[in-house]
Amino acid sequence: MDSITNTKRKVYRFGHRQTDGDRTMRNLLGGKGANLAEMSRLGIPVPPGLTITTEVCTEYNAIGKEATVELIAEEVREAIKQIEAEMDTVFGEDKNPLLLSVRSGARVSMPGMMDTVLNLGLNDVSVLGVAKKTNNERFAWDSYRRFVQMYGSVVMGMKPENKEDEDPFEEQIHQTKEARGISLDTEFTVEDLKNLVVDFKKLIKERTGQDFPTDPWEQLWGAIMAVFDSWNGDRAVYYRKINGYPPDWGTAVNVQAMVFGNMGENSATGVCFTRDAATGANQFNGEYLINAQGEDVVAGVRTPQQITLEGSKHWAELAKLSEKERAAKYPSLQEVMPKLYQELFRYQNQLEIHYRDMQDMEFTIQDGKLWILQTRNGKRTGAAMVKIAVDLLKEGMIDEKEALLQILPEKLDELLHPVFDPRALKRAKVIAQGLPASPGAATGQIVFFADEANKFKNSILVRTETSPEDLEGMDLAKGILTARGGMTSHAAVVARGMGKCCVSGAGALKINYKKRTMTVDGHEYHEGDWISLNGTTGNIIDGKVATMEPLLSGEFAEIMTLADKYATMKVRANADTPKDAKTARNFGAQGIGLARTEHMFFEGNRIMTMREMILADTIKGRKLALEALLPMQRNDFEGLFEALHGHPVTIRLLDPPLHEFVPHQLATQKELAEDLHISLAAVKNKVAELHEFNPMLGHRGCRLGITYPEITEMQTRAIIEAALNVKEKGIEVKPEIMVPLVGTLEEFESQEEVIKQTAETVFQEYGDRVDYLIGTMIEVPRAALMADAIAQRADFFSFGTNDLTQMTFGYSRDDAGKFMSYYLEKGILKADPFEVLDQEGVGQLVALGAKKGRSTKPDLKVGICGEHGGEPSSVEFCHDNGLDYVSCSPFRVPIARVAAAQAAL
Incomplete structure (x- = not known):
């Protein structure tokens, strides 16, 4: 077969006589087109066809239909001639017409998200030619009514007027069935089908004002452009959004010779999987329908039968049928067409070995001949994904690196809930x-x-x-x-x-x-x-x-072990309580990257003590309240150190503004005044005094510790005493004290001095010491720019990418929802920067901060602790920029571990 690599061409052929592409050309030909070309090269029976490239889709969106048709017309006509030669038919001829399918094919599988048209090329004359050629009038008219229905919906825009209404074509079908007293499509007579064609065309004229096109070339151009249009249809746009696929990829269009599963009882259509897509079990499985077309199986219009005898028996158990009832009502393909089943089994085995992954295949049996219409790496559940990767590794089909790369990190989330x-x-x-x-x-x-x-x-x-x-x-x-x-x-x-x-x-x-x-x-x-x-x-x-809570499989643990083997960057967790810390360790966290001490103040009666400290008018009053909080904080920190058992624990000093801790409702203010034996006016005055116009940029973070150093003293004492107490139990501790919201070296030095003095005092009191680090959270853009200066004193940097994103963009995280969906829809932003790290802007600050910090202190430990630490593309960015670790919520730790390994690979 010829292989043509001219990148300027718009149309690529596949088939027995000539195949231009192969599996490596997925971005240009889409997944479907690349795989059709690859199967053609392997000698698998694939109906011949052509693929219009994804680049044409992009051009179509820029230049419109007429210019696009002119752009590709010559290449399409030449490719159609090859299909005609292989199928011994002629497109547009009345007596021996070539009929076509027109399908989408993006570079990634998007099942059902874009449009398909089958049986294209039929009209009132050619349908008679098909009937005579096949000696099967019913088949010809069944194909014609399907074509009118599909073309009317996809190309001409026939939709239900209201959501409660049925599809207008389906409504007509149901009315015909009721009038005839039948329930299945296969029970339609030839006359029924002819009448449906007439009724469908009349519906189209009434609803759209347009006549159904009879010219096959007009039909073909309409279908091709409808597929391009469907790339920007609502469902495709939403699917891209939830999967993070960019809109500029475009879709290819695959035009292929039709083969028919609705030619009678020796014809069928089906979908099959080389392994179980739900569980991952190594079992060939799938579904088929006799005398049907492919859309019938996936559309759910008829409930299909199982391909294998084993699957059919399982279905019978679910339906509580006897074996005799099952065999009569739901016979398997293995029983009905045993030779063709064996041929299909050989192809599924060949394709799984060739692609080294579980395959999802579509097939049609036309008058006793098997055709393979599509193969692709099958979509699967998170549990199946893990099992299939491990099983393929054990079977020697893939190596450890390939097993890891088969894992979609985000899908691990399914296993953890x-x-x-x-x-x-x-x-x-x-x-x-x-x-x-x-x-x-x-x-x-x-x-x-x-x-x-x-x-x-x-x-x-x-x-x-x-x-x-x-x-x-x-x-x-x-x-x-x-x-x-x-x-x-x-x-x-x-x-x-x-x-x-x-x-x-x-x-x-x-x-x-x-x-x-x-x-x-x-x-x-x-x-x-x-x-x-x-x-x-x-x-x-x-x-x-x-x-x-779920029980994780042994295969899950094997994948995690592989991830840790290949990852060079550590994964920590954001955890504020011993319970969260234990969950994080169970999921393989290698430390705590962020323990937010303010969350500890809201538990139980602690909030009252915290409010007493805030309302105190003197340092003495504040210190009394802080002394009451000290044992509570110390106990929390002991729990964290014990849970992490020798892994580092980064504890952030108090960060939010004090107004977040005081009551703002009158009733709660009255209760506080009574509990503290002070006047309601005093409470109101303090609340008013703490009010800030822009709290995100106000009296918070290190500014609190500088203004009230006694808060930093208490928290440092609690951390160091907890570390010494846990050390006494024979448990290794690695405390890391993090100063929040630093923007200048002087701010850091001010807090560093308080921390060191307090720690030395505690060491003298205990007669023992522990090693500890003092670092800062880089969340102010100035801190990233001044990182080389701050690194003179800081032992580590942790980029707080949540706040860094807010301050870099000038977006309030709490208010961005009012415009974010519009920005994403209009392409102003490619992704929500609070979900996916903005690598161009915020990422540039992270990279710069890490580089400048290490220019001063080469061994500076650097990580991130925003929720971006659990998002795979953000994890890859951190790896590429030499960060030591990422930190994320406990349930995202496995996702980050696999993402870190994949980044290393």
Whole structure:
């Protein structure tokens, strides 16, 4: 086969006669196009076709339809000639027409997010030619009505007028079924199908004012441009947003010869996985439908059957069918077409070995011949991701580095959250059974429409079947429940990709959108009623079910061990309590990067003592209150040191302004006045005195310690005494005292002096010593610029990227939500800088601060302790700039550990 590498070309061919691309060209050809070319090169039976590059999509958005058609017309026409030659058909001919599919193909898998058109090239004349050629009139008209329906929806914009309404084409189909007394599409007669075509065209004319196009080339250009348009459709934009994919990637368009799974009982279509996408088990599995087209399987319109006998038997157990009933009602592909099943099994094995990863494949059987339509690295749950990587490593298919690189760090989050408490499940009332499409536990209140998923704090989206338009609601919901669709339906695939609990194909459910009800065995559930979903078993449960912390698998530990083996940067946790510290250690944290002492003051009665200190008019009064706080703080610090057992613990001195600790409600002010035996006026006056117009830039951080050095003295004493007490128990301690919000060397020196004097006093009292460090949090831009000066005295820097982002951008973190979504939508910002570190601006300050600090003190320890420390791209940035550690919330520690290893690799 020829390989053409001219990057100026707009169209690449694939097929038996000529294939221009390969798997390495994913960015240009999209994932689907690159894999179709690769499979063609491997000799796998792929219907021939062409791929219009992602670069054309970008040009289309700039120059429009007419100019784009002119740009690519010649190359497309030449590529169509190759398809015609391979399929022995002619595009646009009446008697022997070439029919095409038009599909999207971004560089990453975006299932259901963009548009597809099948059976393109049919019209009132060519449908007769197809019927005569195949001697199958029903097949021809079934394909034609599908084409009109799909083209009308995708290209001509036919949508329901109201969300409660059904799709206009589906409504027409249901009316026809009711009039005929039938329930399945396969029961339509030829006359039914002809009438549907006429009815569909009439609907299109009424709704759009346009006639359905009959010219195949007009159809083709319309479909290609509709796919390009769908790149910026609402669901694709939202999918990119939640996955962090940039809008400038664009999508490729794949135009491919049609093969037909709806040509009769010896034809079929299906989706299969080389391993279980939910659990990771090494089991070939999938679903198929006899006499159907591919969209039928994933759209959930018909509940499909299992490919393997093993899977079919499992389904029968869920449905409580006998083996005889199962074989009659749900026969597997392995039983119905054993030779073709064996051929499919060989290809799935070949492709998994070739791609060295679990594959998600689509196939069609046309009149007894198997065609492979697509392969891609399959989307999987977090648990499956970990198991598959470890299993492939043990099988010798990949090495340790490849196993780590197969892990998507963010998906580990799925494994770290609660599951149903088994004790609560014993008491639970199971009301129905569906398919365990995506594992996990979800408890919430029923909503029936995706755009209302935020109506309740915890919602369960209940649909007959989901569609790509439901994406945002699926993302917001705690769980997803559908009455139709199998393990490869839209709901199942998208939910697995999101790590969202999903139960699909629960046929016992009767859903009425207009009444907003779900009926199960005569019992009616309404919007707002509580149900629970067990995505691991498929159980649908009445009411709420208690949850518990998950038990992590052995494979999870193996991945974490590998991560630590290859990572060069440490991962610490932000933890304020011994409980959080223990959680962090269980997740593999190698220290505490930030313990916020102010959080300790809000527990129990401590807030009253804190307020007494704030309201004191004299140093003596403040010191009395601080003496009462000392044992409380010391006890907290002892808990942290014990939990970390020899790992460093960075404790930040008091940071927020004092007004955050005083009451602002009149009733609470009265209570405080009574408790402290002072006048209400005195309390009000103090509250008014502490009021600040801009607290973020006000009397806080090191400014508090400089103004009230007795606060720094008390906290230092508590830290050092705690360290000595824990040392006495035989536990190694590594305290690090962090001065917040420093902007000048003099500010740091002022606090350093208080800390050192207090520490020496405690050492003399105890007759013992511990090593400790004094450093600062770099969160003021000036501190980053003056880092070389501050490093003369500081032992370590910890970049507080939360505040550094606020001050660098001039955005209030609490108020940015008012405009942030607009900024992201308009492309003013590529990502929320409070979620993903702004590497160009804030990152430049981090890199500069680290470089300047180490120019003064080469062994300066440098890390970050903002929540960016758990975001993979930010972790990679920190690694690339030589930071010693990142620190994040305890539950994000595993994510950061894998991200740190991947950055090193």
